Amino acid sequence: MDLDPRGLISDKPLDVYLNDHLAGARFGSDLARRLAGRIGGTTMNALAEEIDQDRQTLQQLMDRLGTSRNPVKEAATWVAEKVGHVKLSGLTAGHREFGLFMALETLSLGIEGKRSFWVALAGVADHHSELREFDLVALRERAAAQRRVVEAERAAAARRAFAAPAG
Numbered sequence: 001m002d003l004d005p006r007g008l009i010s011d012k013p014l015d016v017y018l019n020d021h022l023a024g025a026r027f028g029s030d031l032a033r034r035l036a037g038r039i040g041g042t043t044m045n046a047l048a049e050e051i052d053q054d055r056q057t058l059q060q061l062m063d064r065l066g067t068s069r070n071p072v073k074e075a076a077t078w079v080a081e082k083v084g085h086v087k088l089s090g091l092t093a094g095h096r097e098f099g100l101f102m103a104l105e106t107l108s109l110g111i112e113g114k115r116s117f118w119v120a121l122a123g124v125a126d127h128h129s130e131l132r133e134f135d136l137v138a139l140r141e142r143a144a145a146q147r148r149v150v151e152a153e154r155a156a157a158a159r160r161a162f163a164a165p166a167g
Helices: 013-039 042-065 071-089 096-123 129-133 137-162
Strands: none
Touching: 013 042, 013 096, 042 096, 042 129, 042 137, 071 096, 096 137
C-alpha cells in the first residue's frame, strides 16, 4: 500500500501500480547509466537518457493523476539497486562477462515490463482522462525499440559469458 497526500494508506490499485513502476524506473535508470558507463558508445548513452526521460514522464503522469510517491518503495529500490550492483558486476560469480550479461538481462526484462505498463495504461485511458494527455502508444513503441537495443547487447554478452574456454 502507498501513502496518499494526507499520509494515509492508499489502496487505490492504480496508485500502487504507478508507484511500483516508479520504483522499477529508478532501478532501470540507474542500471542503464551504469551500463552506459561500462559498455560506452553513443547507443547505450542514448538509451540511458531515454530511460531517464521515461522515468520523468512517469513522474509527470503521477503528478497529473494526483498520485503521491511512496518514499518507502523509493528507499527500498535504492537499496536494492546498490545491493544488486555487486551481483550484476559479476563479482559473485567471479566472471565479469557473466555480470554484464546478467545486468543486460535485468535491464531487458525491466524494459519489457515498462512496455507492458504503457499498454496497461492505454487500456484504461478511457477511465482516466489525464492519461490521454500522454502519448502512450509512442511510449510503448519506444520501449520496444529500447528492448531491441538491449537484446542485441545481451546476446553478444551471452556469447562471451558462456563460450567454452579455448582449449
